[in-house]
Amino acid sequence: MSTGFIFALTGAILFAAGVAGVVLIGHLLRRILAFNLMGSGAFLVLVGLAQRQDVVDPVPQAMVLTGIVVAVAATALALALVRKLHALTGQLELPDDVDA
Amino acid sequence: MLEPLFDPLVWLILLPLAWATLAFVLGPGRGAWPAIAGLATQCWLAIELAQKVGAGGVTNHVVGGWGAPLGIDLAVDGLSAAMLLLTQAVALPLAIYARSYFKLNDPAGTWFWPLMGFLIAGLNALFVSADLFNLYVTLELVGLAAVGLVAAGGGAQQVAAALRYLFATLVGSGAYLLGVALIYGAYGTVSISTLLPLVTNDAPRLVWIAGGLMVSGLMLKTALFPFHFWLPPAHGGAPAPVSALLSALVVKASFYLILRLWLGPLQTVLPAFAWLLAMLGAAAIFWGSWQAIRAVKLKRLIAYSTVAQLGYLFLIFPMLAAHGALEAGVMQIFAHGLAKAGMFAAAGVLIKATGQDTVAGLAGSVERLPVTMFAFGLAGMTLMGLPPSSGFLAKWLIIEVALAQGHWIIAMVVLAGGLLAAVYVLRVLRQAFLLTPASATLTPVPRMLEWSAFALAAASVLLGLRGVELMRLLGAMA
Amino acid sequence: MKRYSLVVLVLSLASAFVFFLGRAMLELGPTAIDLRAPVAAHLAESGVTHPVTAVLLNYRGYDTLLEIAVLLLALLAILAVVGEAPASPTRAAHPVLQALGRLAVPLMVVVAVYLLWAGAFRPGGAFQAGAVLAAAAVLLHLVGLLPGWSKPRLGLRFGLAAGFALFLAVAAGLLTQGSLLQYPPAAAGVLILLIESGLTVSLALILAGLFLLLSREAEA
Amino acid sequence: MTSHELLPLALLASSLLPGLIIFGLPEAWVGVRTFLNLFAAIAKLGLVAMLLAGVAAGEAYGVRYAVLPGLELALKVDALGMMFITLSAVLWLFTTVYAIGYLENAPHRSRFFGFFSLCVTATMGIALAANLFTFFIFYELLTLSTFPLVVHRGTDKAMKGGTVYLAYTLIGGTALLAGIVWLHHLLGHTEFAHAGIAAALGPEYAGQLKIIFLLLIAGVGVKAAIVPLHGWLPQAMVAPAPVSALLHAVAVVKAGAFGIVRIVYEVYGAEFAQSLNLLYPLALFAAVTILWGSFRALFQNDLKKRLAYSTVSQVSYIVLGVALFGPIGTIGGLVHIVHQGIMKITLFFCAGNYAETLGIHKVSEMDGAGRRMPLTTLAFSIGALGMMGAPLTAGAVSKAWLIDGATAAHMEWAIWVLWTSSLLNAAYFLPILWRAWLRPVPATWPEEHIARRGWRETTLLLLLPPLFTAAATLAAGTFADSEATPLAWAKLIAEREYVGKGAP
Helix, strand or coil, X not given: CCHHHHHHHHHHHHHHHHHHHHHHCCCHHHHHHHXXXXXXXXXXXXXXXXXXXXXXXXXXXXXXXXXXXXXXXXXXXXXXHHHHHHHHHCCCCCCCCCCC | CCHHHHCHHHHHHHHHHHHHXXXXXXXXXXXXXXXXXXXXXXXXXXXXXXXXXXXXXXXXXXXXXXXXXXXXXXXXXXXXXXXXXXXXXXXXXXXXXXXXXXXXXXXXXXXXXXXXXXXXXXXXXXXXXXXXXXXXXXXXXXXXXXXXXXXXXXXXXXHHHHHHHHHHHHHXXXXXXXXXXXXXXXXXXXXHHHHXXXXXXXXXXXXXXXXXXXXXXXXXXXXXXXXXXCHHHHHHHCCHHHHHHHHHHHHHHHHHHHHHHHHCCCCCCHHHHHHHHHHHHHHHHHHHHHHHHHCCCHHHHHHHHHHHHHXXXXXXXXXXXXXXXXXXXXXXXXHHHHHHHHHHHHHHHHHHHHCCCCCHHHCCHHHHCHHHHHHHHHHHHHHHCCCCCHHHHHHHHHHHHHHHHCCHHHHXXXXXXXXXXXHHHHHHHHHHHCCCCCCCCCCCCCHHHHXXXXXXXXXXXXXXXXXXXXXXXXXXXX | CHHHHHHHHHHHHHHHHHHHHHHHHHCCXXXXXXXXXXXHHCHHHHCCCCHHHHHHHHHCHHHHHHHHHHHHHHHHHHHHHHXXXXXXXXXXXXXXXXXXXXXXXXXHHHHHHHHHHHCCCCCCCHHHHHHXXXXXXXXXXXXXXXXXXXXXXXXXXXXXXXXXXXHHHHHHHHHHHCCCCCCCHHHHHHHHHHHHHHHHHHHHHHHHHHHHHHCCCCCC | CCHHHHHHXXXXXXXXXXXXXXXXXXXXXXXXXXXXXXXXHHHHHHHXXXXXXXXXXXXXXXXXXXEECCEEEEEEECHHHHHHHHHHHHHHHHHHHHHHHHCCCCCCHHHHHHHHHHHHHHHHHHHHECEHHHHHHHHHHHHHHHHHHHCCCCCHHHHHHHHHHHHHHHHHHHHXXXXXXXXXXXHCCCECCCCCCHHHCCHHHHHHHHHHHHHHHHHHHHHCCCCCCCCHHHHHHHCXXXXXXXXXXXXXXXXXXHHHHHHHHHHHCHHHHHHCCCHHHHHHHHHHHHHHHHHHHHCCCEHHHHHHHHHHHHHHHHHHHHHCCCHHHHHHHHHHHHHHHHHHXXXXXXHHHHHHHHCCCXXXXXXXHHHHCHHHHHHXXXXXXXXXXXXXXXHHHHHHHHHHHHXXXXXXXXXHHHHHHHHHHHHHHHHHHXXXXXXCCCCCCCCCCCCCECCECCCHHHHHHHHHHHXXXXXXXXXXXXXXXXXXXXXXXXXXXXXXXXXX
């Protein structure tokens, strides 16, 4: 098994763990972390799988750089929203959605 | 030699990016006029492009001059051109609407214009991209702009709704991204045109997983039942122009992408999921309609109606190989896009005027806001699928294709869905025709608000008389 | 009990997913397309010598253009979310920390410039440079030398958007060459350096802004 | 565009455009609105006259427009359509005059007259439709544009009536749509044609065609108020009198009946429908409706409800005539489209007059009304006698042809149905006449709104329309055999339908 494969497999595990975290965890900060785990998993698969012959491929690396920036942006927005929610309600969990 | 300089395809992306940036630099609350001027130009560009595609078939733009698979290609076929047309046609009246709506120093309007610009740019870029990874970036552009718009200036409920929406959209695009990663791993490219001949019937199992991941992620973003949980609070809680943009366009973008994959690179893989999607679509129609019938708040009702109306789109998948199914889907996208934008816009007027967002608060509004209620009625007509609206044509097309394929169950779902839509639309109209309590006071609203809502709703009906052009445009497919 | 079964369900689904995904990945043969050759073959025309930078700013420069838009957009969305609030008063840190901060920041600026310049031929580039600069700003804020932001004024807004606007303008200007972002090989290096310099400033401001906007006292 | 294409469009535009303009008129511009209403109604009559002359001479008018590839919005003018058009156009003028008087000083008149004009446009479109697709479009438009009129008063009761109305018609519309798309899928088109189009499909489609027939007839049967689809009609009587008069007595129910005529004759073709054994069950349903409607009318104390059940019964005379396979029954059914229209509108005008003038809404309040309002009651009596089929009225002509048709078709039971219905008609109309003419005048009327002035028992605008239509009822009965009567026109249609079958 090449290094690339190990990266890809780790990525798959991280992704699955991240999704499970987003679904199961109510605490918003942890949920954001879980989302980042998920993103990192996808990045690892992207780079690792493409380099499963252990030869460097610059294209997925560049894509991952782009992806990281996007993930940073999304994380920042999520944090801002959580802070705002905390300021408004004092809670770090999502309130129930009501129609009234 | 000047031809590439004026390629409408590129300018449909550059122009909104430019006016969004300009609006940001101009500062809080500014930028309405650049946006409206930009959108008017974009409308013209979209029409130009549609004519070009209608006459000459698919047009391409090779970004950087490298060409796929090394570079990124942009491609416009009939489907893309139609989506571009719809986007600009909905956005322009909504921009005019929003200018009046946010005039009174509404905190939600502070950064509306640049956010809207990035949203439109993201949508346009998504509709023309022919590169799976580039599509991921455009998806994120659209998603983050939409979340920003929902959250802007809101209270706790709205922020919570935005967070829910953000998680849904991020998980959705995350799943899509993993799918793209697997595709790249399997084939070494993410260019749609390059992948097209490579993905064959005996594709490795990994590609099936990739297809499943991408479609699941996009389903989540399209709010297909049972992934719709985030939509009603987000669309129901945002300011009216934002709800309109989101319901009319944003959810359609991820649906478009499913279609694009289905008809393009993953055409050998995805049809395995066809009936699953159709069943979920049918469930969405019933569940969404039922919730709309029960909703207390007006905008919540309209948001659930979106859940239901999106269900129709997924009914076409089992029939997509047959002639007419794609046309039916696109007609439904147009019908719902125009009608829902008009309906949310009308709801915004009603809420501003009556000061409350409940169905019960509408009593007597026919008398006092006739233009708005008329707009609401016209939009409702399209959602119910009554002739001569475009919603009717969409319904007709779906039923006819379903009968031709022998899937009469789909035809019955569509017919039943129309009746359920009638129930929730009439809940509102009925209330509006009731006699007014004499004490009720009404805040005056700008005329422009009423008439831009009316224009959208009327367009959704009038399109029902101009179906031939749209069908001809869709004939120019890749 | 319900919660427990949900956990079990999700975790078993996740494990099954990993299992099948892993097996499917192991089945893969060689890919049909190999982009390394074309990446290398056109490196001379790309204006840079580092392949990742070539992909990032030339071959797939359009991705990067949209990526910067995403970043600017995130800042914008945060501005829209948090609204206007008074900046938190800066609390002066221990004088030693302040002195260290004053010492570190010029060094960080130098590192940033180096990273920007190095990006053309080795790992580095605008994003890294911008990140280091932003870190410098955060450092200054933490030691109490730089106040948090209440709202960006015109000049700051201009700075935040300038990098993206410059990139956009170059991309559009290159339409004269035949298509979006089609660098003429002779000028590619200069243009990419120009874009990267602009981006460094704006990215630094945006990344710093993400922190400085959020570091304000939460409105109670 | 030639005049042969333009005329049908002008016929639609002559009520559509005024309607749209009226929506925009301020409430206080009574004069402009009245002028526009009357001008449009008279202009439409002029157009109708031109078309009548043309159609009688054998000219073909029509226009087509594709909304989707293979799906056309198509209008044509034929003898059958002209019958319905003429009826609606003439009665529109009368009803407009009546409504102007009726709604004097009432609120929301712009909205009322706007939707009223849209309704008439939809009715014209139904008559002009050259295929089922076009028919359906106008059929649903009629539903939509009548809803605001039914709920016009904005009371809870009006809402309930409107909701019931919509529930019935929208469900019916769905059935109709299902049938139309199905047929379109099988045939590739849904054009109306003499002798029908369905026969073109082979015998292996018989089963499907039967189901489609059921869907189509159920769809239009809702508006034609065939039992058990009639429940909306009595409820919709909460609408203002002109609406009940023109729309529920004439336009809406006739649209349904007209649809049945088109479907039987020009989609299936009478012969083909007969060969599929479809007409006999249809006749049975019509018979049940005739009896059930008359029977229920007996027990209604509310005057307008009694008239509504009477409508349920009378409209099925038309259906029965169509279902009696053969030219004579056809003529009876077709001529009743017109005859029932003028008689029933007379009755509704009069009911409106009683309510507006004296506040009379119930049969039990009718005592002595004939003394106070002799002219209105005279018109009412003529209409009621016509409904019973008394000699010299239009009703007698219809009934005679229907009975002859039943005889010719060897369906003697239908004759019994018609006679029983006549008896029931007498049983629920004669007590009203007896109360009105022969019972003493009460001390006070329930609510007297309009005082008597000289010979004018109520305002002129309310009085003239019922007198005219009552006169027409007599004329159509007395001079039935001369030229240019509804009967002559019905014969013309039957001749064209039963080409070469030796129509009388």
